[in-house]
Amino acid sequence: MTVRRFESAEHDPALRGFAFGRAWRDEIASTFTRYGELFAASGSSAAQVRTWGEQALAVTDGWCPRLTTEMNAIADGSGLPAWQIGALNARTEILAASAVRRGATVPRGECSTAVHLPRDGRPPRTIQTWDWHEHLRDVRLVWAYEPRPGHRVRTFTELGVLAKIGVNSRGLGVHFNFLEHGSDTDEIGVPVHLVARRILDEAGTVGEARDIAASARTSASTVITVVGFDRGHSDAVCLELSPAGLGEVRPEQDGTLLHTNHFLDPELARGERHADDSDSRDRLATLAERRPALRSADLTDRARALLSHAPDGAPLCAHPDADAPITDRWETLMTISLDLEASRLEFHPGGPCGVTPRTWQSF
Structure with missing residues (x-):
């Protein structure tokens, strides 16, 4: 079970995010695909996940703009739409939101x-x-x-x-x-x-x-x-x-x-x-x-x-x-x-x- 490693030299969040996204373009796309499967199995439509991903970017921008800058830059570097990076970073929130809408609980975790x-x-x-x-x-x-x-x-x-x-x-x-x-x-x-x-x-x-x-x-x-x-x-x-x-x-x-x-x-x-x-x-x-x-x-x-x-x-x-x-x-x-x-x-x-x-x- 391989754990990938990466070191960034850039101090600027836009440069760092773009370099990261470009270096891991295929892997980030695959990660979103796999999360898409989990979101769907949890009852969320693709359209709803997009809305939630966009909301995550917007609320983060009001709280800590440089983190939104970095997420947008990862999207640019990887060639993915920004809302998908927003959804990955908000995967906990999306799973919780799905459970709230279904009146259910998130399947148990064990950390x-x-x-x-x-x-x-x-x-x-x-x-x-x-x-x-x-x-x-x-x-x-x-x-x-x-x-x-x-x-x-x-x-x-x-x-x-x-x-x-x-x-x-x-x-x-x-x-x-x-x-x-x-x-x-x-x-x-x-x-x-x-x-x-x-x-x-x-x-x-x-x-x-x-x-x-x-x-x-x-x-x-x-x-x-x-x-x-x-x-x-x-x-x-x-x-x-x-x-x-x-x-x-x-x-x-x-x-x-x-x-x-x-x-x-x-x-x-x-x-x-x-x-x-x-x-x-x-x-x-x-x-x-x-x-x-x-x-x-x-x-x-x-x-x-x-x-x-x-x-x-x-x-x-x-x-x-x-x-x-x-x-x-x-x-x-x-x-x-x-x-x-x-x-x-x-x-x-x-x-x-x-x-x-x-x-x-x-x-």
Whole structure:
């Protein structure tokens, strides 16, 4: 399972976006085709997806114009209409909007995140699984770029999507988990992936990241776990984004911060909207039981703490059911950690059950 790599030298978003789009022209087109299949299977017409993609560009332009400039430039470089790049970046919002219109929930996702803040001044220890649809395994990319001179960002994302999980040279990083709330709407707001991108581009502290997240009017829910490290000082918070407001979840007394796919903020949890077959709470309980291993300084030990499959336990490591519809073929496509001290990503292309000390890749 190949994860593509790309490094951008351009500081200007228009030049960077155009070069990116030109370099990955065919791959971005293929990514949109695959998402088109998922959108259709979720009940959205092509015309509606176009409208939502255009809305995503417009609302982003009012919030952070340079991100719209970069998306438009990717479209120009790849030869695709701009609304398709808007739709890729708003894929979370489109799936949520489709569910809202059908009066349904988005088929369950299974991402699990664990962070530990050591008390001895050493860097935070993080790990996450990224679970997504089996037929989208080829859209993975790690991308390094400089939004301004001297500020380096490394992100794991999908082809055509500006960011997801990542770390910057100011010692700040983000993890990413899906959520669902009763306030989610079909009026497309700022895409949550672009909230993560702006945090990586601009923030150097957890507080700055929080302010950026609070400034975005979202239409879909997500938790962005922000982790910071500066001269021996660590900090972390789970920012639960929803149209109903922004929740903050802080580490426990032992420095552990865990999140799966349900709200932990008490106020927002009252408006939770989740699939009936969700195993999010079971996975969170399993993470809590395994916190000693999740606090390990050894990355492989942390990954092995996520080794749990259904039906024998909570599926921290997901494998697709070949008989399930396209909307429900979940697979753990990445196991990923943030190295905040070195400003790099450490990842294994697949689930925890395939991890060995030699399968880790650095970027």
